[in-house]
Ligand code: SAM
Ligand code: SF4
């Protein structure tokens with residue numbers, strides 16, 4: 001798809017043909033199985049001040065927490081006991097959570113469970129990424145947020161777009177399965193800049209791509225912004241599916257937070273992953289990167305039951321493998337992901 005074609009899908013009156021095509025591409029290249037990733041938000045401490053984020057350093061009204069090692073291990077084991085094969089460890093950027101500690105967590109979780117580990121702990125040095133990879137981390141999620149450099153600079157003080165992209169390159173070189181993505185509806189974003197986001201996803205050929213609406217948080221500088229719409233976010237997910245074919249695309253918590261059926265709709269428009277919250281209930285209210293986040297009053301077991309029901313209600317199946325990247329041909333360990341024949345890699349190889 002050209003930039004102009006992408007823009008025309010973003011502004012057209014009737015996106016339903018786009019959604020149907022994305023669902024067909026998802027079915028052909030990823031199959032019907034939905035991968036579940038248990039997310040553990042292990043700290044809300046952050047040294048950055050991103051204008052869009054509710055846990056930014058400048059939000060002094062927030063109760064800060066760092067989960068103990070034992071609490072993180074218990075959450076990981078609870079997810080593994082429920083059959084989860086991927087754990088996502090997410091936090092703010094916090095020097096207290098030094099690489100040594102994160103490596104210690106990874107090594108122990110790997111001993112305790114048979115789960116793949118995705119890290120989502122922000123911008124770090126190449127050496128830190130290397131140490132975490134050597135400790136056993138399989139994947140890394142670092143959204144580029146927006147491909148509009150000026151907007152990126154304005155929204156993320158002290159961070160540069162080039163450095164973010166360099167981090168993604170370093171992660172790729174270290175043979176992580178690399179996830180990235182963007183927010184939809186940031187102030188100043190246009191259909192053209194969103195089209196550039198899609199083209200960047202295509203160019204980088206990410207293994208995973210998270211696309212969610214920007215939701216304004218009342219205690220941030222963007223409190224008066226309008227935020228992203230359900231429909232624009234669905235169009236972006238569908239376009240990402242069509243251009244990337246077999247990237248893993250989550251139905252994000254954010255899209256579920258702006259519409260009660262948001263995740264279900266995303267799963268019908270190209271998404272093939274869901275990330276239920278396994279953060280212990282006592283911490284959830286403090287990890288509100290945006291307001292009205294779903295599941296704040298639920299426990300991990302509630303979310304586990306809920307997503308299984310959601311998957312069944314869509315007539316889809318629960319994946320039982322770790323859900324490694326479907327984009328092989330040299331990246332990491334994911335050949336197993338294609339053994340079921342659901343992945344695209346074998347099909348592409350076969351011609
Ligand atoms: N600190 C790490 C980082 O920034 O990459 C990881 C944690 S951060 C909370 C995870 C993601 O939350 C960001 O990549 C961003 O896309 C998303 N996020 C932050 N504030 C948001 C908001 N107000 N609405 C929607 N998504 C938001
Ligand atoms: Fe910190 Fe990430 Fe939020 Fe930025 S988006 S303030 S780096 S947690």
Ligand code: FES
Pocket residue numbers: 276277294295298302303304306307
């Ligand atoms: Fe948490 Fe539905 S996913 S209650």
